[in-house]
Amino acid sequence: FGSTIENKMLFFDLWWKKQVDDKNAKRLIKDAGELSDYLRYKRLVARYALTEPEEKIINTLDVTGISALVKIYDKITNAFTYTVNVNGKKKIMGREQLTTLVRNKNPRIREAAYKSLLTKYQDNKGVIGQIYQNIVLNWKNEGIDMRGFKNPISIQNISNDVDDKTIDVMLEVCKKNAPVFQKYFQQKAKRVGVKKLKRYDLYAPSKKSAAEKNYTFDQGTKLVLDSLNRFSPKIAEYASRVFNENHIDYSLRHGKRDGAFCSTPLPYITPFVLINYTGKSRDVFTLAHEIGHAVHSVAASEKSILVSDAPLPLAETASTYSELLLYDNISNQISDGEKASMLSDKIDDFYATIGRQSFFTLFEIEAHNQIANSITVDDISNIYRKNLKEQFGNSVDISDDFGIEWSCIPHFYHSPFYCYSYSFGNLLAVSLFQTYKNEGDDFVSTYTDILSAGGSQKPEKLLKDHGLDISKSKFWQSGFDYIKKQVDDLAKL
Incomplete structure (x- = not known):
């Protein structure tokens, strides 16, 4: 159809x-x-x-052809079941349930969960690897040989309307700043209670976590709106429309879908937000995130429907920025223990959305180049294993079984080079926030104008018109300067 x-x-x-x-x-x-x-x-x-x-x-x-290959990958992997011993009982589960176990307090359960996942993909590497190789070759045959794109990642760059140079610079800054996250993982080892993290422990909870505070929905809403209002009453007014028009579904109930999202059917309709609010601090940040998306849509609502949606690289700008405003507001209202827990979660998110996604993209660049020269599935795993070692340095022990992890990442199959959009959008928001911290209230109108543009301007031009050059490493480095400060602040708590 x-x-x-x-x-x-x-x-x-x-x-x-x-x-x-x-x-x-x-x-x-x-x-x-x-x-x-x-x-x-x-x-x-x-x-x-x-x-x-x-x-x-x-x-x-x-x-x-290509669409059928992706469907076959999904059909095969969605049918996988995983067996894990949990507290002496053998449990069979799907991937979603398995994923929760990698955050378990018990290191044996975390390791067992990862081993179950990676073993399943390793056992099926022949067919899954062949699917990936053919997707990559199709990407090359159509995109480069037939259409004339410069290189594999340029296909996604043109789709996102960003220059190759901008993405190259952004990825290089991410690679250069890998030690920022390595330092954090060394700190995290102490919080987890081990001398050195294993890759199995990456998402392990801290042993000394503060008692988590609960927030009613009204309290969470007030925190989010107050944070936005401190920055800009206009931005807060945009956000208030979602609540005033009852365009938010936050309650828990049987049959409701998981997760959270923001949907804007048409520019002139106030966005709809869905979250599953349990009262945890993370839910308050999720609320801020989705309300940020709504703010972006409302700000750009006067644009034509053809250009009101922000392009993919800018799509996470307002959502991440709203989370940063919330943390900036709430961090002075909580105990050091709560702050340490919240800050650790925040840096985990920075790693997941910026560090990890950028190294995913660096892997894809190398994999696409090498697959064009005919390599084996094991060769691809070796490329990925090398990528992990560059990413973590000496901060985390990487076992050989993680070499096959690349085949567990659906984005590599569904949409090559999509992952850098997460790095771009989140690091952009952090860099903008750092600019705000440096410039103060003078930056508010700049930020509002950026959101109001929607997708009506090329990202480089939009930002440059406001004195921000995203083709230069200096801009992106400012975002990592902020993250580095958060890592240093956490070490003091």
């Missing part, structure tokens, strides 16, 4: 990309107002478009 819709809509894209000459395109773009950048982007991808018959053939073949 999806390919049928795409084929029906191809005529405009192909007309604009192929049949309108440069002179007329420039004239139309100049007079298109807020849609100028939208049309510019359409012209940008024109150089990678094929003829209409060729595009239709690709769309049709993808259904039984």
Whole structure:
């Protein structure tokens, strides 16, 4: 059905990309107002478009080709069950339940959970590895050989409307700052009660965790809105609309879906937010995160529906920024024990969304380059194992079984190079927050303007118009300067 819709809509894209000459395109773009950048982007991808018959053939073949491979991967891995001994009892479970065990207080259970996961994928590496190799080769054959993209990651960069240089610089800064997280993991070993973390212990809880404070939904809401209001009453007013119009579903009930999300059906409709609020401090941060997404949508609501949505690299800006504002507000209202627990969770999140995702992307770059030269599944695992050692240095012991972990990451199969968007969006938000801490209230209007732009401008241009150059390492380093300070602050608690 999806390919049928795409084929029906191809005529405009192909007309604009192929049949309108440069002179007329420039004239139309100049007079298109807020849609100028939208049309510019359409012209940008024109150089990678094929003829209409060729595009239709690709769309049709993808259904039984690349899309089918991804479905087969999902079907195989979703059927996996895992056996783990928990407190002397053998339990069989799916991956979602297994994932909760890697945060268990018992190190034997954590290790058993990881070993069950990795052994299952290692036992099936032949077919799962072959699927990945064919996905990578398809990415190359269509994207580079047929369409003419410069390199594998450029395909995703063009899709995100960001320059190769910007992503290269961002990834290089992430790689350079791996020691920031390594220092944190060395601290965490002491909190977990071991001399040195094993990779199995990465998400282990601290032995001396403070008694967790509970927050009613009204208390959590007040904390979030107060944090936003301290920064900008206008931003807080955007957030208040979600609550005032009863566009939030927070209660726990049987049959309700897990997780949290924010949905904006149309620009002029106040966003809807779903969370499962249990009263834990992490739920308050989840509330801030999703309300941040809502704020972004409301801020850009006056833009055309074609450009109101923020592009993928900017999609996490307001959500992460709102969490940072919340922590900045709440950290002075809690005990040192609570602060240590909260800060540890926060740095864990920074690692998961910035450090880990950037190294995922560095692995993908190497894997795509090597698979094009014909390598084995074991070779891919060796590349991944080397990547882990660069990422963790001497801070964490990496056992050989983690070499196959790459095959457990669905994003590598579903959407190559998607992972850097998490690093980009979260590090961007942290860097913007650091700018706010340096500039104070003068930064508020800049931040509001960035959100209000939605997806109407290319990220580099949008930020540069406000004096922020994301093609330079200095900008990204400011985000890591903030994270480094949090790691140092945690060491003092």
